[in-house]
Amino acid sequence: MQVKFGRETASDAPAAALLLGWYDRHARALPWRVSPAAFRRGARPDPYRVWLSEVMLQQTTVAAVKSYFERFTSRWPSVEALAQAPADEVMAAWAGLGYYARARNLHACAKAVAAEHGGRFPRTAEGLKRLPGIGDYTGAAIAAIAFGERVAVVDGNVERVVSRLHAIEIPLPKSRPAIRAHVDAMTPASRPGDFAQAMMDLGATICTPRRPACAICPVRPLCTAQAKNEQDRFPVKLPKRAKPARRGAAFVAVRRSDGAVWLRRRPEAGMLGGMAEPPTTGWSAKGDGATGAEAAPFPAAWAHRGVVSHGFTHFDLALDVWHAVVDETGETMDGWWSPPGRIGTEALPTLMRRAIALATERDGKPA
DNA sequence: CATGCGTGGAT
DNA sequence: TATCCAAGCAT
Structure with missing residues (x-):
């Protein structure tokens, strides 16, 4: 359908009212959220917790975020506390959650808020978006939820809900301007944050990507x-490109005396930026790395322990895992020995943890 | 504006 | 097993 930008579609305001009523009854209880009832009593969410949750939730499920959120808020209860944390501790705490640029931006953002804003987040979407790691969506979400700004909050859930409400045939992402216009028309001046969360809850629990539960949907009429x-046909999307298959190798050197593993730090930019790894070959989305023992960082009795398969957003990686027990080496290279008691606290991405686990397991069990 | 950037769960 | 995709951002 055609959208008259800046003008309300007839069904937008009624849909918003139905949605808020539904949210009052069915809002999910989440650790960073203030319930609709508490909101009515005057409670407001902590902007720090809203910000932290929104960054963690970027392209990440609620289920995956919950435990990380609890750990971060227990360890760093305020933006000032997070700002003062060492960078490597923040990266290590984020390890496993993915999209590691988020962790670097999170820390940079905390420092900026502490140093340049007196520890208080800007109260508007526009001001928030100037901070690292905060874009259109996150800035709008924080402004609406934490500060009550009437601003359109558009995420993947909202795109799906609105695409269906209006049976938008233009494929995403081309339809985004039209969707945004609808969301802006829907967003109420009162409780814009609850409205945004209502849209996202609807998308997450009822208006799901597959088999939406239309029978219990508050905006079905x-x-x-x-x-x-035809709800299953929306949102219309452009076809995706096939993911290439890539190869590479990881070399897990274990020190004979104490079982420590040799690790190094990846470059700040690019894949798994700033995270730890055992030495690997030059694999990337663009091309393969070497897979054989001749590519090892130093001579040793390298034994092939298997292959770890890992799906990234833009390519699938098959990583050959080599293992060697060494008496002593590497001290002249950049890196460090991580003893068994410390390996769990390293900033190791899941891929690298799996490679180390495969290299060090014995008879199918962890060493 | 298209592309690069993780991971785990659902189907 | 293969595929999709989840509260996007930076460049």
């Missing part, structure tokens, strides 16, 4: 796609 029983 206003949904164009459902009226045609």
